[in-house]
Amino acid sequence: MRHPFHKKTWRAAWQSAVIVILAAFMGLLWNAFRTDPLPLVADWSPEDRLKTSSGESLIVSLEDARSLCTESEAVFLDARSPEEYARGHIRCAQNIPWQSFDDHIDRVWGAFPDDAWIVTYCDGEQCSLSEDLARELMAMGYRNVKVLVNGWTRWREAGLPIGGEQSADGSGPRGNDAEGAEMSYSGDRPLKRPGVSNPTAQRPHPRDTSG
């Protein structure tokens, strides 16, 4: 044959189609027979992802977060890296980098009662650091954990108070007082959002029993 390329192109096309169909068939069949099949179509929006096992939303609105921050009613935890935190962060937030969470776990335990209101955030609509941190905190026994989705970007764009290097160029009303914010939650008073009661029984901290 003089022009085998065309023939090969045709073969590549139909063979590829067969491969895709075969893989799809096997994948879907495999999923159907699994004990915990995945739904074929899932909504991966923040609203869908950020739910407790009982279906309660973990999301806190920007307005609520703002008042929680200005009224010092919640602990704000920045789940991003120390470098990003240093460049700029929500004024009342302290840095608990998710990637080195184990190094910070004792700081969290020592500082906050388990009924403290905690707001975690990172940056980007789909950033999962804040969710990971929030779920770990809940697993540790914290009952009032919320996530501020895309927190850093939304906070900054709303012109709300920030700390870090970026606050020096006038984008924030005052300078960096993040360290001061960190000290204001020493665990001597339970942090509770007014108007919200939490009837769940007190669960002892796993770490309290050891000390």
Place this chain on the structure above:
Amino acid sequence: MTEVRTGVFRGFGKREGLLPLAARLLLGAVFIYASIDKIAHPAAFAEAVYNYQILPGPLIHLTALVLPWMELVLGLFLMSGLFREGSVFMVSALMVIFLSAMVFNLARGLDIHCGCFTTATDSTDDAPMVWYVIRDGLFVIPAVYLFHHTFRGKGRPEGGARITDDPEPSG
């Protein structure tokens, strides 16, 4: 000098050079190896697909379910020599897509923002992501070679497509 074998099983039992044989065996093994863990843990793989932040939400689960099986099928076809053109084309296309996705995310610093590849605390910064890109780039080399060899080489379906006992054509 005409092709004798045609049809679905035409790739089976052909003579071929050592290099394309090694390339497709290596790539096939890599694809099969890569598919096993994903097939076993579709939910975890869906999370990984999601973390790439490239596909729209509704496509994530379908991709997580079908892509690993595609890798397995392609790996088996590559190693066995069946469906040569289709599997070489698909493998090359997938390698390019994988590498593009990684470079794209490396360029926008996603590993730093999201920790997409860090499940443990052993990661310091973007070094792992760079390593993934380099490793993937190494696997692209045999894929490109196979693609060229299959579709552009010698004007024949394979370098040794003829099943006569003639030596490899010299020019």
